[in-house]
Amino acid sequence: MFDTNRHGFGAKEWSEHSVNIQIGCANACIYCYAAHNANRFNLRPRSEWAMEEFTKRSAMTSYPARDGVVMFPSSHDITPFNVNEYIRVARLILSRGNRLLIVSKPRLDCIREVISKLAEWKSQIMLRFTIGSMNSDTCAFWEPGAPSPQERISCLQEAYSEGFRTSVSIEPMLGGINAAISVVDAAAPFVTDTIWIGKMNKARLRVPAEYAYAVDSIVMLQGDERIMALHRRYSDCPVIRWKDSIKEVVARHGN
Ligand code: SF4
Secondary structure, rough: OOOOOOOOOHHHOOOOOEOEEOOOOOOOOOOOOHHHHHOOOOOHHHHHHOOOOHHHHOOOOOOOOOEEEOOOOOOOOOOOOHHHHHHHHHHHHHHHOOEEEEOOOOOHHHHHHHHHOOHHHHHHEEEEEOOOOOHHHHHHOOOOOOHHHHHHHHHHHHHHHHHEEEEEEOOOOOOOOOHHHHHHHHHHOOOOOOHHHHHHHOOOHEEEEEEHHHHHHHHHHOOHHHHHHHHHOOOOOEEEEOOOOHHHHHHHHHH
């Protein structure tokens, strides 16, 4: 199964293995952990993160059969720049019988290509689309290079109607609990499996200082009391899964 109980944080909550084929990501999310790490380890300055560049892994010609779920991508997205290489590598992964978790802030043209070219492996694939808010201005602020939330819902609808397994990630939440509820309401009719909800992790560390005012607002909107109210609202909802950032709040305050 894709969504089993894993003991990990971040991507490890969703998968046993990760694959990426490029450095940089056109979405340029200002909370991006990968951009933060690339800058920290002198791999790429933060200001150049939106520039997409293939790594050696993009030239791989085989991929082994692995136990567990393979998440691809985990530190970039599927974009017009890489979609053909993405599909080529995804086929290598799938042709060995692996289960593939595709995580994306999806672009309609790219997702159409992906679901049409990978259709024969449908039973081994789950598509998980990240939507932190249904407010397009909010998404454009935090994720300036990514598609609108409306386009992401269209991708979800299309994948669902083509018979793929679908899931949504509301992580990071880009607003308060009402914003998260709006995403659940918009996405739920097209979700076959799960909707994951999580706070913005380590925002004060990862978001550049010039946006500290926006982080203050997020921290206020995602205070423990509000998160507990969100948790209570969906406590009996089998589709909802909580990321570690919310489990920590619940563990502190109890049910
Ligand atoms: S989509 Fe992911 S990898 Fe790309 S900029 Fe946003 S957070 Fe970073």
